[in-house]
Each structure stands twice: as C-alpha cells, then as structure tokens.
Amino acid sequence: MYMKKNLCLLYLLSIFCYSHAQNENLNLEQKIDSTLSKMTIREKIGQLNQLDGRGTIEDLKVIIRKGEIGSVMNVTEPKVVNELQKIACEQSRTGIPLIFTRDVVHGFKTMLPIPLGQAATFNPELIQEGARVAAVEATEHGVRWSFAPMIDISRDARWGRIAESFGEDTYLTEKMAIAVVKGFQGDNLADARSMAACAKHFIGYGAVEGGRDYNSTHIPDRQLRDVYLPPFEKAIKAGCSSIMTSFNDNDGIPATGNSTLLKDILRKEWGFDGVVVSDWGSVTEMIKHGFAEDRKDAARKAIEAGLDMEMSSKSFIQYLEELIAKDIVSETTLDNAVRNVLRLKFRLGLFDSPYTEINKPIETYSGKHLATAKKIAEESIVLLKNEGNTLPLSSRIKNLLVVGPLADAPHDQLGTWTMDGEIERTQTPIKALREMYGDKVKIHFIKGLEYSRDKNTINFNQVLAKARQVDAIIAFMGEEAILSGEAHCLADIKLQGAQSEFIKKLSETNKPLITVIMAGRPLTISEELNQSDAVLYAWHPGTMGGNALADILFGKTAPSGKLPVTFPKAVGQIPIYYNHTNTGRPATGKEKSLDQIPLNAKQSVLGHSSYYLDLGIQPLFPFGYGLSYTTFKYSDLKAARTIVAPNDTLSISVKVKNTGQYKGTEVVQLYISDLVGSVTRPVKELKGFKRVELAPDEEKEVLFRLPLHSLAFWNMDMKKVVEPGKFKIMVGTDSESGLETFFEVK
Template identity: 60%
Template sequence: MLSVCLLFLFSLEAFAQNLTVKHKLKIISAGLCLLPFFWACDGAKESASPVEAQVENLLKRMTLREKIGQMNQVSLGNVDELAVAVENGEIGSMLNVTDPELVNRLQRIAVEKSRLGIPVLMSRDVIHGYRTIFPIPLGQAATFNPQLVEDGARVAAIEASSDGIRWTFAPMIDVSRDARWGRMAESCGEDPYLNAVMGVAMVKGFQGNSLDNATSIAACAKHFVGYGASEAGKDYNSTFIPERTLRNVYLPPFEAVAKAGCATFMTSFNDNDGVPSTGNTFILKDVLRNEWNYDGMVVTDWASATEMIPHGFCKDRKEVAEKAVNAGVDMEMVSGAFLENLEKLVKEGKVSEKSIDNAVCNILRLKYRLGLFDAPYVTTGQSVNYAPEHLAKAKEAVEQSVILLKNDKNVLPLGGNVRTIAVVGPMADAPHDQLGTWAFDGEKSHTQTPLAALREMYGDKVQIVYEQGLAYSRDKRTDGIYKAVSVARKADVVLAFVGEEAILSGEAHSLADINLRGAQKQLIDALSNIGKPLVTVIMAGRPLTIGDEVEKSDAVLYSFHPGTMGGPALADILFGKVVPSGKTPVTFPKMVGQLPIYYAHNHTGRAPSGKETLIDDIPQEAGQTSLGCTSFYMDAGFGPLFPFGYGLSYTTFNYDKMALSAGKLKKDGTLTVTVDLTNTGKYAGTEIVQLYVRDKVGTVTRPVKELKGFQRITLQPGEVKSVRFDLPVSDLSFWNIDMKKVVEPGEFTVWIGTNSDEGLSADFEVVD
C-alpha cells in the first residue's frame, strides 16, 4: 500500500518538474490529501480492487457510532429489541439465529431500514457438522485424510448456509497435549503439522471455491493462541509458553490457515505470560498483521474481552475496549464493551478513529467477500439436511477414524462361526451421546447407533441379544451388570460399548481423572471373566487411561465420538466389510500423572537408554542410584500406553528398502525418501505411512521426532508399492537461539514407519 502511495507521489513530482514551485507545491499537496484514501484500511491488499473500493466508499459515509456498531456481535435474545438495534446500525453480527425466516426478517431490517443498508453477518458454532454430525475433530484427525476432512466441512457448510448461517467458529487448531483438557475433543490433536494440514482442509471445506458462493461460510481459526497448553489441563487456565515454543509449536497451524485464506481469527480465553490474548498486541499486530500480512477479521471469544477484568489486566469495561481495540481486535463477541465505550475513548484520544476504521474495514471486507451486499437473504424451504450423500460421507469419515488398538488371535473381524452376539454397555444405544461435544444442531432422532445398525444390517445373519448393563457412562449401580453377564454367557462373542457421554468432554469439561467412569470398569471386569471373546468398543471425546480394559479385552476399537453415522460404520468394521485404518492423533497415557504427554518432546540429559526398573521390581533398601538416575516414572515407566500415530489393521504391512536421494543436501535442496510397502496379510487394507525427522544438534534443543508428512496407501493382499516423500530442506527450519527462523546445517535422522515409535531410519546431512 505504501509503495502505491509513493509511486503516485513520485509520478506527480515528475509531472510537475517543468512547473513553477508554487504549482509544484499545489500538486504535491493534492497528492498528499489523497493519502488517507489509500491508508484508511491498513489490512487492504489492493486499494484499487473492487472490494476495497466498495469498503472505502462505504466507510467514508459512516458515522463513528455506525462504525462501532459493526464491531458489535450479539447473541439471539429479544427479537424486538434486536430489530431496533439492527435498524440503528448497532449490530454487525449475530450469533445463534438458525431459523431462516428470522434470518431474513432481521436481514431485511438491516438492508432496507437501516441508514446504510449494511447486512448482518449470521454466525453459529458449526464444529463437526450442522445437522449431519461427523466425528468430533479429534476423530477426524485420526483419519489422517485431509480430503475427507475437507469434504466433511463442505457438508457442514452446505447444511448450515441453507438456514442463513454464513460464519462458523472452526477450525480449532490448538495444539493439545493434555487429555484432561476437555476441549482436546475439538482439536486435531498434539502435533503442529497434523493440526496445520487438517485446519487448512477444514478452511477449504467451509469456504469452498469462493466465499461469495451461497453455500460457503467463513471459517474462523481458533483459539489464537496457546489455549491448548492450559495449566493442569484446566479450561480457561493460564499458559506460560515462551516465544520460541510459541513460534515452533503453537503458531504454525495458524500461519498455515492464514496463508490458506481463512476469513477470520478468534482470540483465546487464556493469558500467556500474564497477557490475555484479547489484549495481546504481539500476537495480533506484530505476528498476525505485520509478519503474516493477514487481512481477515479478528473476533474475540465469547466475552473474552470483558473477562480481561477478572484476569486483572483491565480495571473496567472502558479499559477493556481500549486495550482490545488498540491490540488489534476488530469485533467483540457479546460483551458489549465496545459499543458502550469506544465513542468516549475516541473523544479522549485513547483510541484513534484510524484504529476503528481499520477494524471496520476488516469487517466490511468480509461481508463483501461473502457476497452479503448482493445476496443478503436465504432461500427458505430448502431441504439439504441429511442428504444421502451427506450421510454416506459421514459414514466414511467414521470408518476411517476408528482405531484398532488390539486384536488378539484375530478375534476381529467377526466370522461365520459367530451365531449369537451379546451387545452390552451404556454406549451401545446412546443416540445423543455418540454425537459428541459441540453438536448444537444434531438431532438424536437421526442418529444411527451401533445396536440399531447391527440389528438392521446383520440381524438376519446372527442373533443379537442386548442388555445395557449400565444406564449411562457415569452409572455406578452394579445390579445391571449381572444381567449383562447372564446374556453374555449365552453368546459366541461379547461386544461391550463403553466410554464417555458427550457432556464429559468439550468446553469447560476438564477432568482430573480420565479413567472410564461409573461402574464401567466393573462391567469389563465381569465380562472378561466368563471365557467368551470380549470386544470392547470405546466412544469418547479424549484418550482415556484404559490400560486395564485393554489387557482384559481380546480386541479394542477406539472411536472418538463418531456422530450421526457411528452405528453403521462400526457395524461394518466389526464384521470386516470395512478394514480399520485410523491412527491415534494424540498419545494415549498409561496414567493421568504422565500428562501432558506427547511424542515430540525434547530429550533430557538423563533420557532412559535401557530397561526401566518399575516400582514393584525395586528390592528393599535399594541404593539411591540403583535405578540408574534416568527420566521416567517408577509406576508408569517412560513410554505411553499407545504412541502417536498408532493403529492396527485386520491385515499386516511390511516396510522395506528405505532409500534416500542423497546423503548431503544444501539448504535449497529437497530430500526424496522412498520405501517399499507390502501388504503381507489376508485383507485389502490401508496403511498410513508416516515420515518423521530429527535434527540431532541445534543452537537450541530439538524434539526427538517431528512429523513432516503422511500418506494413506491402500494395498491388496500381497501387493507391493514404492512410497515416495519429497521433503524440502526448508521444512527443517525452526526458530533458533537468536529467535530467527532458519535451517541450521548439521546431521539429521529421518524415519518412515507405521507410528511415531516404530520404523526404518537413515541419516543425512544439511550443509551450507
């Protein structure tokens, strides 16, 4: 923008060379007078573009009060009061209006009765589906299939936009490494790269090929930034993330979606190092605007602006408005401090009108890009919810998200020798709870549960007997367990569906204990003692500490809350029509005391190198140094229950002949890594081949492994395929001891394997 302005002035000066000094000054002065036109919207990429011209023209006609009104977002309340505020130009966006008739009524007031006719932006939390509910985002991440994730967001956008919703608050790309935190369910797990890939996929799905398409909805990257590192896994808690860790771990997913065109960003609830995100100039201006050149819109989280008062960062609502706007916030969600105080703050010189203009430009730009000025109304009477193709895509997402954690003696898939199946457990027929958290508009009447699906799809082939055992996941009454065991004794195989109700995960639903709740452990104990094959299917919003249950089960399937089509997908997996391929998007701890736990940790100076001596193996009166003085828990050891990227199949895969294109590369080079993958089993199946790298020595310590790529490879029995990864050396960059993002020369190790803990490896070197 500045270059355009300077070029304009230089052109005027050149033109004026043959004129008198007096005329030169007049012409240059005229040019300077035009600079505010160029500079009114700092976020604009091209002031000459049609959208920017429209934004500038509208901004010049707005009063200060009308500008501040655009910065105000409210939730659905008294409709008559809202109508008056809309007509007065005091509302820029509304939350939670899902009735298309009401959307049109309010929009008509905004467009036809307000002074400037600026449409209202209608928004809603559409997180993993609107009516057709897909697996929770953590489950979608388990697919390691960004195209399928994009397709799911597209379905959600089509359904939500049919009711007039044009803005959603997803994707949530908080790197999440502590399963006590309930909002892990809404994330894509612990890895920055996986969060980035899945976040970009969701943005593409929500926003479609063009924002102004009637079926597109604006995406919102949240929560900016570091929210997933809340201390002790307790929601809304403080974080302490040093800048280097912030840049190396927590910012990369947000940078990826910003570059992918994510329309909006949302500030997070937490304070980091004492500064709440909603008032954090460093992340909102220095990083987001100045480093990334982001021209989208920034909104607070629900009342996170006024929550800076209980944080102790602001003394009152007036200071809230001052600090938030000066930090770079454009729109305030529901708490109303902007509308209440910004006029006074401008008059007092504490907030400049230029800052207001910048915020309003970002808001208006989004509305123009969405096409709201040309097409503000929604067509009523549409019927796109639960379309057959939507349900089919949701089922496919579940099929690829389910993780096979154990399968002793190939109990699964269920074969022809199975005549009677006992279905037990509180999650076998829980249509509300299998939808998971953040499914505001999902309808349990459309949910297809495992029990219903097994009966409908396979009831003509096997006898299915059902005894719930426990009424719900927290049920502590054990009288029903006897009935479940009695039914199980008469069956050839037992399917136990356990886990978490939807209410046990999500926002404000943190847990200090992540074991199975209620009497579910007693149920699994009782079923494991009757001598029948026990298949445990767990539906939950987070990884649970299920070591005992895994040990007592013959097979274990893990399904992060699967949504509307969970039942049919699980039924087909159980009977082998679908071969599981999901992988853990987070590390599963053995005990809650291991949290936070993640694969990409740094090595300590005392990393374990040999066998751990656990607490029950320690001899009495052992010497203080007899355990080797290494970094591990005496009661849990060093490793997790299941590592990141783990998941079995009904078939088996072999990795062989790993090769590198070069042993030494320059910083502008690309390393090609190949490996032969063979399906050595009896079933066609899909393996998720994973590429990891370690920088052995750096100016700061580096993680033991970092995910740099993955591919879903489907093979027939006996089929061999050469799998190729092209790894640009630039992808090895990190923020070094001088806080600069660089690739440092040195030695590296690269792995290709089936999870973060197993694989073939080779070394290479990067040179200057």
C-alpha cells in the same frame, strides 16, 4: 518453438490474472472506503458488536434498526435470518448486511466425528469433504460464518476441549486446518454455499495449566513460534477469513489484549486482512485477569491491541464512542477495525446477496452427506488391540451379545458442540447392527449400565447369564458427550461409573470380548485393555457412527485410523507427547521398576535417567498408532541423496507390502530427527504421511517429497532457519517404529 509459445502464453496469462486480482482488490478497498465514509462513529462501532440471537428477537430488531450490531450468533431459522437481514438492509440507515454465525465445529445437521476423531483419519482430503458438507448444510440455514476450525495444539487429555482439536502434532494440525478452511470457504467465498472459517484460539489455549479450561499458559517465544503458531499461519495462507482470540493469558498478557500477537505477528508478519473476533466475553474478562481496570479500560485495550469484533460482552458499543470523543482511542483505530469487518461482508457477497434462499431443495441429510459422514467415521476408528484375530467377527459367530451405555446413546454418540445435531437421525451401534447384520447373526441387547457414570450394577447378573449363552460380546463403553468439550475438564480420565467393573465381569465369562470406546479424549484404559480381546477406539463418531462400526466389526471395512494424540498409561504421565526434546539423561528402557527395588535399599539414583518408577517412560499407545485386520511390512527405505542444500526438496521412498489376508489401508508416516541444533530439537517430528490401500500380497512404493525448508526452526538468535547438520529419517507405522536412514544438510 511450440514450447516457447506456450510458455509465453502462460506468462501473459499469469500477468493478466495478477492484474485482475490487483484490480479486484483495489475495487474492494474503494467500496470499503466509500461505505465507511458514510457512517457515523456510532454506526462504525455497531459493526464491531456481535450478539447472541437467542434472546428476545424484538429487542434485537431495535438494535439492528439503529445500526448498532454487525453480526448475530445462533440464529439458524432461515425465515428469521431473512427477517433480521431485511431490517438491516432496508430499515437501518446504512443498509449494511449482518453476518450470521454459529459454532459449526464438526457438522451442522449431519454430524461428523469430533475433530480429534477426524484427525485420526490422517486424510485431509476427506476432512475437506466433511467441512464442505457442514458448509452446505449451515448456509442452507442462513449461517455464513463458522467458529471453526479449532487448531490449538493439545497435549493434555484432561482438557475437555482436546475433543475439538486435531491433537498434539503441529504438522497434522496444519494439514487439517487447511482442509477445513478450504472445505468451509470453497473456491469462492461469495458463493451462497460457502461460509467464512475462523481459526481459533489465538494462541496457546491448548496448553492451559493442569488441563483446566480458561487457565493461564506459560509458553516461551521459541515454542510458540515452532509449535503453536504454525497451524494459524498455514490457515491464513489457505485464505482463512477470521481469527478468534483465546481466553488464556500467556506470560501474563491475555490474548485479547496482546498487540504483539494481533498486530506484529498477525497483521505485519503474516499480512492478515481478515477479522479478529474475541471469544465469548473475553474482552471484559480481562478485568478478572487483572489486566484491565474496568469495562471501559478493557474496551480500550482490546481495540488498541488489534481486536476487530467483540463477541457478546458489549464494552465496545458502551464505551468506544466516549473513548474516541476524549481522544483516548483514535478514530483511525476504529476505522481499521471496521474496514476488516466490511471487507469480510463484501467478500461473502452479502452486499449483493444478503438473503438465504428458502424455496429450493436442500442437501441437509442427503445420501451424499450421510455417506461422507460414514466414511469419515470409518477411517477415524482406531484398532488398539486384536488378540487372536478376534475381529472381524467370523461366520462362526451365531449369537452376539451387545452391552454397554454407549450401545444406544444417540445424543452422546454425537459428541460435544452438536448444537444442531438431531438424535432422531443418529445411527447407533445397536440399531445399525440389527439393521445391517441382524439377518446373519442373532443379536441380544442388554445395556447393563444406563449411562457412562451409572454406578448401579443391578443388571450385571442378567447380562452375565446371557453372556454364557452367546459366542461373543461387544461392550460399547466410553463417556457421555457432556463429559468433554468446553469447561468439561477432568482430573482423572478413567472410565466413569461402574464401566471398569462391568468389563472385568464380562472378561471373566471367557467369551471373546470386544470393547468399543466412544469418548471425546484419550482415556486411561490399561486394565480394560488387558481384560479385552479386542479394543476399538471410536471417539464420538457422529450421526453415522453406528453404521461405520457395524461394517468394521463384521469386516466389510478394515480399520485404518491412527492416534492423533499419545495415550497415557495414567494421568500422572501428562503431559506426554511424542515430539518432546531430549534430556541429558534420557530413559533407556533398562531402568528398575518399582517392584524391582529391594526393601531397605541404600540411596541410589537407579540408573540416572528420566522416567517414572511405577510406569516407566513409555505411553500406553504412541502417537500414530493403529492396527489393521491385516499386517504390513516395510522395506527398502531410500533417500534420493545423502547430502542436500537448505533450499532443496529431498525425495524419500519406501516399499510397503500387505503381508496379511485382508485388504487394508496403511498410513505410512515420515518422521525427521534433527540430530544437533543450536537449540535442543524434538526427538522426532512428523513431516509427511500417506494413506496406501493394499490388497493381500500387494506391494507399493511410497514416495515422499520433503521440502528442506520444512526443517526450519527458530534458532538461538530467534531467526527461522534450516541449520546445516545430520538428520535421521524414520518411516513406519507409528511414531515408535519403522525403518531409519540419514541425510546431511550442507
């Protein structure tokens, strides 16, 4: 009786909540319609106009008074924000507030590791905390809309913007996308400390030809549906407020003018009712694509395709009024776009509370925020090699030599898209090592190279002389922040300047050599890896990167990061990613290498398989790879059932034991392989992961619950289904190793 009463109460509560939500939505739409009905066509178009605020403020004020702008980018002084907002609310005819925006990509003032580094944590809950830090700091400065997260699937390390991505995997990117959306937007978008998220770039931008920014993509529909679109759909289901179109054309159609993407998929299939904003200038760039005749034609094609707001290029405000007057564009099309913009402003609570509160204590750079940044940096660092247990540094190390261009590079350590980061706050490795461990070990510091592209070897002799007097060497290498990010693509992703030569010279001293690499992308480091005793990959770790590295080097924290992207041996292997489909002649690992082929050999296919003569088939490091200071043993992998239905959830368990001497955290990874499909399927796909902390000799059972609907894909008839058949389960420490078992879907 008691249970029946509780169920009844829950049922009534759910009806009340649903009814309340319906009423709220109805009230919101009524407010939007009421506001829209009082606007002129010119004022409506003004709401779709987004401009950079870094120019002359006085000119901007004139446009705001006339109601010809809906959003302002890159104004982050709260007093200026309020001054402009006051003009919009009190001096424009409509009184509609502005939205102030910024690229808050991986932190605002307190800089977190770059997103690629954040993905290496395999810890969405922690990344959500980091996004909340960014939201609190940004909103304190008047920013209520961020152009992040970037959730392009990125499989080409030559592409500079891989730094802004969460890597090559769809599932991991989905989880990180949801985390950032929730962190930015909080529980209530109208809260003054919440800001709207913007999932970008829609769609396929990470697959640009040759890794060259802004280039074309050629992604077939099935791959688009299975690989590139799912993170955006998940972000929208998590409540993401806006979507940004990408620069690229796919299959000949620029994303900003693609009605199939913006109307059919985004609006009709997914029910998205937020704002679609162009990327910077991408509306009028359709002219150079050869897709639009001129600016007027570009404006027409963009708004008719489903674009709501135009970033920076001003073709809407210049031509839509004329296009509507001549019945080329309907006013209904305009109204639909304006509704989406107004809806976001109402949801942000801007009509009720348009101003940024100034006279209150702020949390920017608070101890809590810095601790979160340090925690993310710690968990993002990946241990790639640790020969002879070189790390952590033991008590036997009394004299330590620190070298390298990234050892004390406060600007470069912050990484790309750090518009508001302040180098005075950056905790560099040398600063942190001296402050945190300088009382335990004598630290000598000679940069050797001033910056990553430096080719001047004049200081090498001084470094080598000192190296002979110390117990170990830490070399902080990598790339400057400017070498990754937007429009910073590279044809060769090696260490720049004389860094490789420097590492070789250091290795010849026969002193333990620890190489720490800070970079915005995977680099080709095969030789440097061989010459180093230990290698840590730290990405660009942000404000607290030095402190995080210091604690890892000295063993206060054990590294637990895993690679969110495959590391190639050489550029010629790109694109290389773990979840490729198989060929009819896959490599076996027994193929002849280049040096095994005799001179004057007769024509031969050398094994009939798909591989490189000079590099084989394996990457330098696979997706999901990362060592610890301890070791882990997997055992007893079990699926609760061997035969399941397509709508079931399958429980999968495995035991993981810490078999080493240090406490450590293992990222246990679950992969599934669909053995036979109506179309070829990936050799494996990540479908789950869990971080498990274990003390020495401790063993835990790790449980995964796999919803079978997550195995659905777009079949031969372009329908999303879970097909019956046999599946392989693989659970292990990375995408190339682990235990296996099987189940069947019937």
